[in-house]
Amino acid sequence: MNAHDVIKAWDEAGPKHIHPSRGVSEEAYWASGEQTAHQLAEVLKPGWRVVDFGVGDGRVAIPLRRLGFEVTGADASPTMLTALAGNDPGLPQVQTDGSDLYAQLGHKADAVVCLAVLIHHGRASVLTILDGLCKAVRKGGLLILDWPTSAHPEEAQIWIDVTTWDPDVQQAEAAKRGLKRVEGDHPWAVFRKS
Template sequence: MSAADIIAAWDQPDARNSIHPTRGIDEDAYWASGANQAALLGTVLPDGCKVMDFGCGDGRVAIPLRKLGYDVTGVDSSPNMLAGLAERDPDMATLQSDGSDLAKHLGRRKMDAVYSLAVLIHHDYATVEALIGNLRAVVKKGGILALDWPVADEPAEGVAWLDVTTWSVERQNELAAELKMERVDANLPWSLWRAL
């Protein structure tokens, strides 16, 4: 499935209701899950650092992370999702991007950290490789990338927009080496990388 197809699916008016498994069950649980993930990120991010939430959606993680004192920029390809974020936190910096033009938008500015949760899992291998390259390009040397980039013993590429694409550890490590990233051991549900 192409990146354009996935972006179009997430930008449907009803996508906000299906963005997370807890959303349709309990709105409070949805926001609590974001606060929990923000707290986990806070265990590995430098205090108050400049951090980008790539695929921020309506701010489920970005808003509570900003409340913890981080300088968060929310990035999403969907104007619908960014509008939802602005309803809850109109002062948060946002950027509409599919990830292909991040360096152009930021210019010479670099982020201390980037995280991308529940985004890469929906894309095909080629798109993920390009996205991770673009995310790495906007992180300063020594910076952190927290990526929901799952591995599996039997990796598989998703074919529908809600399928999960999984990777082999070997291919993940090859791509990380190409992009000058090293894996950091952390007790997180996502992989953590340091920009070299």
Template structure:
């Protein structure tokens, strides 16, 4: 099996036509695509305290970050793809963003921490090793008591993606081992993603 490296994903998102692959609703219509982001922002707002400082890691073109900001959150968008950040800036130039793959947060943030960090449709593209490293880096920028929200699907037979657009799935034991080691406690919520408290 071929291992997908983080740079493979970054390079893929910078190719022409990658934006068409960003979310299944984009194949339906642009309105459906942006409505899906609004719905996810509203669901995130059920768990993230009002007015919180929030990082959207893997923000892409702002599908979720823009409506979350419009709900009154202090949102910073972070993505490894300059093309995605440029697309976000076309829609919401005032939303603060920076380019990062997660390995250089100190350069961009110093000691700044967030009340909540969410990472949707990112971990699915990475290997277990790269995903675990990224989760540890995201945890490091969440303040004590803050939330880390991860979209990392489970499966009865978990497997790593073999290409950038593939889907890596995790076993509950893998997830528990990583989050326990990082001092994260899963909140018992019925969401399409996992919500952890630091």
């Protein structure tokens, strides 16, 4: 899957289709974002400048902001950014596919959180996105990524599929970008930028 196809599909699907808990209820949807924000707060340092890349309608970014982080929402989808503005008009946002994230921000972030984005892209698109996210994070900062590995890696064929990576390939691609995995019991891959 190339980035353009994934972005177009998510933009057309809109915010009502971005998380399975939405099928349960709006309350469950927002509660899941609150829970994720609290999990992220265990990894992030208080007051950090955090970019939520693939912010959607703010399910995670809004509660992260309430926890005291300086959050910017970033998404390639104008539909998602419109929904974010409706849910939290004061939350700064940038429209980007990730490749120009640093230029859009105008500064380095302490952390970039990228959940439920990379999993839907083909490998070539993932590496392009990673390059952009890495440029936007300061030295010593964190990239928190939903970047799954598998003993039997597969590449997404349609926008809703999940791409998985061979662990050794993931490690090699991370190392090329100056990323070192932070060990711990995290529900996502956490990398420190050197």
